[in-house]
Amino acid sequence: MTIEITHTRREGTLIEGTSRGDGSAEILQLREYGRTQRQPFRWSRNLDCWYLPHSRDHATYTPSLELLAQRLRDKGFEVTLTVDNADRRSFSEAEQEREEKAEGRADRFGEYAASAAQSSEAAWKKSHDISERFAFGQPILIGHHSEGRARRDHARMDDAMRKSIRDSERAAHWAGRAQAAANYEQFKKDPGRTLRRLDKLRADLRAVEKWQRGESAKGYSRNPDDPELTIRHEELTEEIDHWEQIIKDAEADGVKVWSKADFTRGDFALYRGTWYEVLRVNPKSVTIPHIHNSTGKRIVRASGNRHDDWTWTAPYDKVSGRKSADEMQQPPQAPATEPQEPAEQSPAVEEPMPVGEPTAAAAPAVGASWLDGMALVLIASKNSPRRRKRALWAMTRREAQAVCGDSRTSGRSYMLTWTDRPGVEGADWEWVPDNGSLDPVLSDLGITPSREWTATVQAPAEAA
Numbered sequence: 001m002t003i004e005i006t007h008t009r010r011e012g013t014l015i016e017g018t019s020r021g022d023g024s025a026e027i028l029q030l031r032e033y034g035r036t037q038r039q040p041f042r043w044s045r046n047l048d049c050w051y052l053p054h055s056r057d058h059a060t061y062t063p064s065l066e067l068l069a070q071r072l073r074d075k076g077f078e079v080t081l082t083v084d085n086a087d088r089r090s091f092s093e094a095e096q097e098r099e100e101k102a103e104g105r106a107d108r109f110g111e112y113a114a115s116a117a118q119s120s121e122a123a124w125k126k127s128h129d130i131s132e133r134f135a136f137g138q139p140i141l142i143g144h145h146s147e148g149r150a151r152r153d154h155a156r157m158d159d160a161m162r163k164s165i166r167d168s169e170r171a172a173h174w175a176g177r178a179q180a181a182a183n184y185e186q187f188k189k190d191p192g193r194t195l196r197r198l199d200k201l202r203a204d205l206r207a208v209e210k211w212q213r214g215e216s217a218k219g220y221s222r223n224p225d226d227p228e229l230t231i232r233h234e235e236l237t238e239e240i241d242h243w244e245q246i247i248k249d250a251e252a253d254g255v256k257v258w259s260k261a262d263f264t265r266g267d268f269a270l271y272r273g274t275w276y277e278v279l280r281v282n283p284k285s286v287t288i289p290h291i292h293n294s295t296g297k298r299i300v301r302a303s304g305n306r307h308d309d310w311t312w313t314a315p316y317d318k319v320s321g322r323k324s325a326d327e328m329q330q331p332p333q334a335p336a337t338e339p340q341e342p343a344e345q346s347p348a349v350e351e352p353m354p355v356g357e358p359t360a361a362a363a364p365a366v367g368a369s370w371l372d373g374m375a376l377v378l379i380a381s382k383n384s385p386r387r388r389k390r391a392l393w394a395m396t397r398r399e400a401q402a403v404c405g406d407s408r409t410s411g412r413s414y415m416l417t418w419t420d421r422p423g424v425e426g427a428d429w430e431w432v433p434d435n436g437s438l439d440p441v442l443s444d445l446g447i448t449p450s451r452e453w454t455a456t457v458q459a460p461a462e463a464a
């Protein structure tokens with residue numbers, strides 16, 4: 001029987017004509033093939049043949065396949081080798097198939113997670129039902145005729161509970177993979193990532209065009225008549241067109257793609273949740289004061305910082321807002337919110353009395369509500385004791401209750417809490433950088449926090 005080794009960009013590297021036990025598997029499973037010369041071939045039940053992972057949509061490394069063919073011939077097999085790198089599919093077709101496969105994985109992994117969760121629940125119920133016999137603390141009676149049964153019940157309870165825990169962990173694993181697969185398209189089409197991907201693809205295309213002109217690129221030269229350069233040029237052009245269309249669709253949906261034309265020196269750019277004054281406008285970024293200056297500040301200006309002579313660059317694909325110098329001089333507008341009933345305060349705000357002299361909350365002004373007094377929102381991490389409390393924002397007690405009561409401001413390893421008696425700044429607490437991850441929460445609640453602590457109570461607006 002003849003073993004056929006074929007490679008096309010459309011189908012990848014496939015090997016057909018082998019049979020179980022003929023001795024070919026030992027050669028194919030060596031980790032010495034592919035473009036990296038470190039990959040083994042794998043058997044596919046769907047294709048009913050051997051295939052080389054990650055070989056689709058790529059040119060093959062022909063010496064690797066020639067080495068494989070020679071090894072098979074040395075074993076007595078008749079081998080044919082066919083390589084056609086020009087047979088390929090368009091990038092849009094390939095991306096469409098990847099998205100469909102991701103959807104299929106999401107559905108399949110979701111079913112695995114649901115099955116594991118049901119198994120975990122059944123095992124827990126089994127353990128619980130057995131434990132009903134010992135609900136009142138019945139001990140094992142040594143020497144009694146019930147001793148054997150009691151010990152077997154304890155062993156069954158232990159086995160069932162362990163199975164419940166294992167299946168629960170398995171359910172969490174498959175649920176995470178299902179979520180990752182479901183987010184594939186959203187992740188690939190994220191505007192920031194897409195813009196960075198386009199920059200790389202355009203650089204690759206420029207290099208290919210230089211090689212085709214006989215020039216050096218990326219530190220070396222290639223034969224201008226190499227047909228692979230023509231194929232690669234077509235691939236890069238198609239891929240760039242595809243992702244440029246994704247950006248156009250995002251802009252049509254309201255996504256702002258920032259560029260050099262949007263900024264001038266003296267403007268302010270919102271970068272990672274902090275407003276920075278623009279020192280210089282570059283083709284792909286804006287120069288801003290160094291991010292070390294943002295500690296404890298919501299706005300970082302060109303001067304008056306600890307490190308005035310240090311700078312940083314913010315790429316346009318990571319900038320999320322712009323304001324002019326005049327807009328930054330205007331005081332923030334207080335959000336018009338309906339009066340709320342005091343929310344139940346989180347138990348986490350009951351913290352030990354600080355070492356330094358505490359900063360007492362100011363007494364409410366005449367006609368002012370206690371909820372209008374100032375509070376400091378802190379971030380608390382589990383199993384991470386710190387010498388000083390970490391403060392994120394200053395706002396009213398009413399706003400602090402709304403922020404800390406929102407389910408989006410707590411996770412497995414952290415939570416937000418608030419206090420109106422934080423202690424002495426620097427000794428008992430300190431400002432920590434705000435990375436902007438909770439900006440959507442503040443926006444939804446209509447809250448504009450500050451990064452300066454004062455216990456002054458805001459007087460309510462006079463009734464019209």
